[in-house]
Amino acid sequence: MCEANAYVIKNGEEEIYLEAVDILRPEGKNIYLRNIFGEQKVFRGKIKEMSLLNHKILLEEEKE
Amino acid sequence: MCEANAYVIKNGEEEIYLEAVDILRPEGKNIYLRNIFGEQKVFRGKIKEMSLLNHKILLEEEKE
Incomplete structure (x- = not known):
């Protein structure tokens, strides 16, 4: 699959936000995410980088 | 893999922009993309939606 x-990058560390x-x-200032289990989350921020081969999405919180 | x-969605039709x-x-108003063959492109616009299970990225050109 x-x-x-x-x-999410927090204080320079990668913290898991949503698996799979x-x-x-x-969507505007948010990112809607849904995983293969049907779990949905809305992240306030943006995509920083993705590598599909590494199965990795890096999200960055909106700077206030 | x-x-x-x-x-890219153009006139309601999906047109291939970059494979694999x-x-x-x-990056600001652009999206940098690189494929598994090392080909790189910079798209002026944004991500509309992605489905990783469907291996599909939909891009939307910036509206002037």
């Missing part, structure tokens, strides 16, 4: 894990992500959809 | 194809994408990185 080709899902990827989404991580299938769908990503930017 | 878990790469995905990137498509590995890396995506939003």
Whole structure:
């Protein structure tokens, strides 16, 4: 399966945000994510980088 | 392999933009993409939606 894990960078460390992500959809200042188990989350921030071969999505919180 | 194809929506139709994408990185108003063959492109616009299980990235051109 080709899902990827989404991580948030906090204080320079990668922290898991949602595992096994299938769908990503930017919506204004948020990112809607849904994983293969049907779990949905809305992240306040943006995509920093993704590597599909590494199954990795890096998210960055919005700077206030 | 878990790469995905990137498509641009033009006049309601999906047109292939880059095949076998590995890396995506939003950079201001652009999206940097690199595929598994090392080909690199910079798209002026944003990510509309991705489904990793469907190996599909939909890109949307910036509205002027």
